[in-house]
Amino acid sequence: DAGITQSPRYKITETGRQVTLMCHQTWSHSYMFWYRQDLGHGLRLIYYSAAADITDKGEVPDGYVVSRSKTENFPLTLESATRSQTSVYFCASRTPTWEANEQFFGPGTRLTVL
């Protein structure tokens, strides 16, 4: 499918487990982003990547790890999940023009940490 996809769409895990959320885009956008959405906080940037093998921290990176070995994939790993990481996670990618930072979002992954 064209566009940006995330998997799984829903995930329940336990405290202390490692979890990886996947993100795949077919547009060949160089920039990709991970956000979490929580009530009262809007969307907060976790990590972003400017290109393969280039990543940088956002507002709330603690407890998360990212990698970008291929342009189209940008997985997010929770190394040891905590209850505070229960959230909806959105992946996004950006149009390639320098004038605008219009970002296109995936469908989201709802993660529950018990």
Added chain:
Amino acid sequence: ELKVEQNPLFLSMQEGKNYTIYCNYSTTSDRLYWYRQDPGKSLESLFVLLSNGAVKQEGRLMASLDTKARLSTLHITAAVHDLSATYFCAVDGRRGATNKLIFGTGTLLAVQP
């Protein structure tokens, strides 16, 4: 640190009425974006505003940007139920470096028949 504030946070309005959502931000930026989110769904890009005085319209929605006042507005004309959703504004985090968007907390719009 860039902060983005939206108001109101919740808006209940009747069909056919007009209303405006406000987005204020705290530091200089000349790029602002509006998104729509339906319940349980992803974010959909509505408008991209790239300069002072920019105005964009799509159907019953019109967005404008005043970079001097650090203010964007999303005006709703003759609201219909289908416009019920949460609306977010987002601002580029650093002037000239378009890597990060800072989002407002969103405005939940409920249009009542």
